[in-house]
Structures are given as C-alpha cells and as structure tokens.
Amino acid sequence: MSEKILLVEDNKALAKLLAKKSEASLGLEVDVAHSMEEAVELLRKNKNDYFIALLDLNLPDAPDGEIVDYVLSQNILVIVLTGNIDKKTKALFAEKPIVDYVYKGNMDDVNYIFTMIDRLRKNREYKVMVVDGSIPSRNRIKAMLQSQQFKVLAAAHGEEALRYFEDNDDIKLVVTDYHMPVIDGMELVLTLRKTHPKHALGIIAITSNEDESVVAKFLKHGANDFIVKPFGKEELICRVNNTIEAQENIETIANLVNIDPMTGALNRRYFFSEMEDYMPFASENQEPYMLGIVDIDHFKSVNDTYGHDVGDKVITAVAKRLQGEAKGVDLVARLSGEEFGVVLKNIPREKAVGWFVKMRASLANEPIEVDGKTIKITVSMGLAPSMDVEFEELMEQADRALFEAKKGGRNRVEIAQFEG
Numbered sequence: 228m229s230e231k232i233l234l235v236e237d238n239k240a241l242a243k244l245l246a247k248k249s250e251a252s253l254g255l256e257v258d259v260a261h262s263m264e265e266a267v268e269l270l271r272k273n274k275n276d277y278f279i280a281l282l283d284l285n286l287p288d289a290p291d292g293e294i295v296d297y298v299l300s301q302n303i304l305v306i307v308l309t310g311n312i313d314k315k316t317k318a319l320f321a322e323k324p325i326v327d328y329v330y331k332g333n334m335d336d337v338n339y340i341f342t343m344i345d346r347l348r349k350n351r352e353y354k355v356m357v358v359d360g361s362i363p364s365r366n367r368i369k370a371m372l373q374s375q376q377f378k379v380l381a382a383a384h385g386e387e388a389l390r391y392f393e394d395n396d397d398i399k400l401v402v403t404d405y406h407m408p409v410i411d412g413m414e415l416v417l418t419l420r421k422t423h424p425k426h427a428l429g430i431i432a433i434t435s436n437e438d439e440s441v442v443a444k445f446l447k448h449g450a451n452d453f454i455v456k457p458f459g460k461e462e463l464i465c466r467v468n469n470t471i472e473a474q475e476n477i478e479t480i481a482n483l484v485n486i487d488p489m490t491g492a493l494n495r496r497y498f499f500s501e502m503e504d505y506m507p508f509a510s511e512n513q514e515p516y517m518l519g520i521v522d523i524d525h526f527k528s529v530n531d532t533y534g535h536d537v538g539d540k541v542i543t544a545v546a547k548r549l550q551g552e553a554k555g556v557d558l559v560a561r562l563s564g565e566e567f568g569v570v571l572k573n574i575p576r577e578k579a580v581g582w583f584v585k586m587r588a589s590l591a592n593e594p595i596e597v598d599g600k601t602i603k604i605t606v607s608m609g610l611a612p613s614m615d616v617e618f619e620e621l622m623e624q625a626d627r628a629l630f631e632a633k634k635g636g637r638n639r640v641e642i643a644q645f646e647g
Contacts, residue, residue, distance in 0.1 A: 230278035232257045232344070235266045235294055236308060237286055241331065245281065245340070252341045263289035263297070270301055279304040279326070279344060284316065292319060299323065304347065304376070306340060321460050324374045346468055350376040353471065354395060357381045358388045358403040358415060359433070368402060371460050372467065385410025389418060396555045400429040400470060402463075405441055413441070413448060420449035426477040429470040433458075487561040489539060490546035498560035498568050502618045505572070509613060516572045516613045517579035520625045521549065521586075523565040524605045524637040533600060540597045541604065545590065552586060568622075576612050583608050583640050591638055605638035612642070 232255050236242040239261060246257040258273065260266035263286050270277075280298045284307050285291075298305055307328040309316050316328055327343055330336050355377045359365040365381050372379045380395065382388040384407040392398060401419065405412040416430055432445040432453045442453050451470050454463060485497035493501070502518075509516055523529075523545060530538040542565055549559045549569055558570040571579045587608055594603045609629025611621050624643035632641040 230255060231273070231276045233260070233266065233269060233277045233280040233298070233303070234258065235260045235263070235280065235286065235298075236283045237261050238283075238331075245337065248337065249341060249344075253344055255344075262286055263294045266294060267297065270298070270303075274301055274303075277303050279306065279347065281306050281308055281340065284309040284319075284328075295319070295323065295325065299325075304374075306343065308340075317461075324370065326374055327464070346472075347376045349475075350471070351378075353399040354378045354380060354397055355400040355402065355467070356388060356391060356398055358383075358385060358401060358407065358412065360384055360404060360407040364404070368463065371463055372402070375464060375467070384408050385412065385415035385418070388415055392419075398428065399474065400431070400467065402431045402433065402467070404433045405435075405438060405445075413445065416445060416448050416450055425449065425451055426474060426481065429474055431466055431470060487546075490543045490561050492546040492550060492567065493558060493560035495560060495562050495568075498558060498562070499618065501558055502570065502621075505570075506613075506618055506621070509572070510615060514573045514613075515575055515579075516570055517574060517576065517583070518611045518613075518621055518625050519569040519571075519583050520562070520609045520622075520629045521545075521567040521569060522607050522629060522633070524607055524633075526565040526604075529602065529604070533597075533602065537597050537600065537602070541595055541602055544595045544597065545604070545606070548590065549586065552582070552589075579612070580610065580640070580642065583610060587638065587640050607632040607637050608640040610640065610642045 232249055234242055234245055234257050236245065242259050242261065246259055249255055249257050255278070258269050260269055280303050282294050282298060282305055284295070286294055295305060295307060305325045307316070307319070307325055308331050309328055310331050312328065312330050319325070326347065329340050355372055357365055357368045357372065357379060359368065360383055365383070369379050369381050380391050380398070382391060386409040388401070388403070389410070403412040403415055412432055416432065419428060419430065430450045432450040433456060434441050434445070434453055435456045445453055451473070452466050454466055485493060487494045523542070526538065529541055546559065546561060546567065549567060553559050553569065553571070556572050558568070560568045562568045571582060587606055591605045594601045607629060609625045609627065609632055611625035611628065614621065628641040628643045632639040635641065
C-alpha cells in the first residue's frame with residue numbers, strides 16, 4: 228500500500244491547493260479533513276496509511292492545537308500549519324516531536340512543505356551518529372534527529388563512536404561535541420577524516436561560546452559545519468539538512484563523472500584511479516583485498532539471439548547482483564562491454580575467494596528475467612590477491628587468471644598463480 232498524507236485545514240481553498248500540489252510534486256495521495264472531528268474519523272479508518280500529517284494549528288473544534296497531540300499519539304509525523312509564528316508556536320515546536328512548522332503566508336512557504344516532505348523520505352535511508360558525553364544532551368539531539376526520520380546511533384565519546392564505524396560503514400553524518408572523555412571531538416574528527424572524506428561523511432561540531440578559537444580548528448581539521456551551545460531544534464535541523472543536501476549534490480555531480488550510466492556501476496577510469504590510491508594505503512596498513520575480473524560467457528550469443536537492448540539489460544542485471552552482494556567500501560566497476568572489475572576490501576583471502584565462488588554459482592543457477600524472457604548465463608572469473616605490485620601488474624595477473632578460466636571451459640573461477 229502506498230503512503231498517504233493527512234491534511235487537516237479548515238480553509239477549503241488552501242486545502243485544495245495543498246492537496247493538488249502534493250499529489251503533483253510528491254506523487255502521494257492526500258486525504259483532506261476540515262475539522263478535528265473529520266480527521267479523527269479518517270484516522271480511525273486509515274491510520275496505518277499515513278506517512279505524515281499537515282495540521283492546521285487552529286481548527287473550529289480544536290482552537291488550541293489539540294489536533295497536534297492527538298495525531299502525535301497515533302505515531303504519525305506532524306508538520307504544523309500556522310498563520311501566526313509567535314513564541315507560543317515556537318515553544319510548541321521545541322517541546323513536541325514535531326517535524327517542522329510552516330507559516331501559511333505565501334507560495335514560497337507552501338512549496339517549502341513539499342521540500343520538507345521529500346527531505347524526510349530521503350532521510351529514512353541515512354544513518355547519523357550523535358557523540359556527546361552528556362546523557363541529557365545526547366538524548367535531546369538524538370530525539371531531534373529521529374524526528375527528521377534519520378536512523379540514529381549514539382555514542383558517549385570518540386572511542387565508542389569509532390567502534391560503531393567498524394560495523395556501520397554507511398554512516399552519513401556525525402554530530403559531535405568537543406569536550407568528551409577518552410577521545411574528544413577534535414581527535415575524533417581527525418581520525419575519521421583519515422578514511423572518510425567530506426563528501427562521503429558529514430561532520431557537525433558542537434562548541435560552546437567559550438570555544439571561539441576551537442571553531443576554526445574544527446573546520447581546518449575537516450568539520451563540514453559547527454553549531455554553538457545553546458542551540459535550538461530549528462537551527463540544528465537546518466544545519467543537518469543543509470549538510471546532507473550538500474553531500475547529495477556532490478554525489479550527484481560525482482556520479483555524472485564516475486558512474487557508468489547504463490549499469491550504475493563505477494566506470495573504468497574511476498576504478499583505476501581508486502585502486503591506484505587504495506593499494507598503497509592497503510599495503511601500509513597490511514589490509515588484505517582481492518581483485519576479480521568477471522566476464523559474461525558467450526555474451527555475443529545473447530545479443531545475437533535477443534538483440535542488443537536485451538543484452539544491455541542482462542549486463543545491467545549482472546552489475547546489480549555484484550553490487551548487491553558487495554560491501555559499501557568495495558568497488559564494482561564496468562570495465563568494458565560485458566566485463567566487470569570487483570575489489571573486495573579488507574577481507575582474508577579464503578573469504579574473498581568464497582565470495583567469488585558463491586557469486587559465480589548464483590549467476591549460473593538463477594536465470595535473469597528480461598522483458599518476459601528467461602535468460603541463463605554463466606560467468607568466468609579471474610582473481611588476483613593483494614600484493615606489493617603496481618595496479619597494472621595486478622590487473623594483468625587477474626586477466627591471465629580469467630584467460631585460464633575461459634580456457635578451462637568457462638563458468639569457472641581461477642586464481643593467479645605467482646609469488647607476490
């Protein structure tokens with residue numbers, strides 16, 4: 228069942244406008260109520276359908292915002308619509324787990340509503356971490372971020388935060404205090420920036436009014452932004468969302484340069500560039516990895532039998548399967564035609580070989596469905612383990628192993644045989 232929006236607004240003209248624009252810009256169906264009584268009835272019938280509710284703060288039968296508490300009690304996200312942003316409204320926003328409040332003043336304010344809803348839907352895919360030595364402060368920030376639909380992890384100090392990263396390499400943002408035991412915020416930023424560049428991991432530093440000189444130091448050491456205590460919910464949310472959006476914009480631009488447009492895998496140029504940077508790092512840190520070249524067997528027959536459009540979809544399906552089984556730090560690239568490069572990082576040799584063997588079997592045993600056609604394929608793989616050589620030599624070793632796999636009858640995995 229698709230998600231819906233509950234809109235409660237007694238101004239019927241505005242309600243009609245909001246519903247029409249929401250369905251057009253977000254593709255979400257909108258249920259409209261003009262009173263609290265109507266809203267309660269809709270919730271009784273359809274409570275589990277609603278992703279979010281847009282609530283007029285002053286309704287004829289609920290003039291003091293009673294609708295807000297009721298909808299929150301149903302565990303539904305709330306954006307408040309108000310014609311008067313006064314201290315009372317701001318206090319309501321600060322005290323309750325409301326997503327945001329919007330002044331019903333002009334079209335810019337109306338359009339902001341849909342920008343915010345779109346932001347919330349994206350935020351559900353992201354993990355963020357709060358690092359703060361104070362339990363009340365940590366819990367307060369965690370609650371603010373959860374109201375924005377982030378998956379939130381919390382740590383009491385930098386050492387605990389770094390342990391989280393061992394099992395959560397997909398953390399998108401860190402909000403860290405400066406003064407903490409064990410490892411403070413400054414050392415945490417320095418440590419994270421050794422392996423996580425700004426475009427991949429956002430960091431917002433929290434400082435106090437007495438730490439003015441620290442702000443510049445945080446920024447020089449790699450923080451994306453900072454926030455000064457005491458701060459309100461509205462400021463934190465704006466800074467967090469701005470940082471996330473900047474990362475998304477950089478990622479979009481990078482994808483245009485680094486991603487193969489047909490498959491969504493990395494392109495050959497970026498793959499080579501990444502490996503030339505990664506191999507010295509892996510050698511210095513004694514980090515084992517495995518390079519594999521994966522080639523679809525007899526692919527010409529697929530194009531000859533089904534046509535090039537279907538062939539392209541088969542290549543894309545193979546790319547998706549490789550990406551789906553790889554870790555976030557691993558590399559999957561389309562090298563040419565039906566050939567892929569895969570690098571499994573920080574993995575023992577036996578485990579890496581097992582991954583490729585399992586992937587070969589999976590591709591052979593699970594046909595690809597394309598345009599109503601069931602297409603069986605196999606792949607050959609040549610592997611080269613980590614060694615102290617240049618990347619070109621590593622590729623040559625994997626290519627020789629691939630040749631042996633083809634020569635041996637295809638649908639095989641071969642490992643380069645040499646002393647590294």
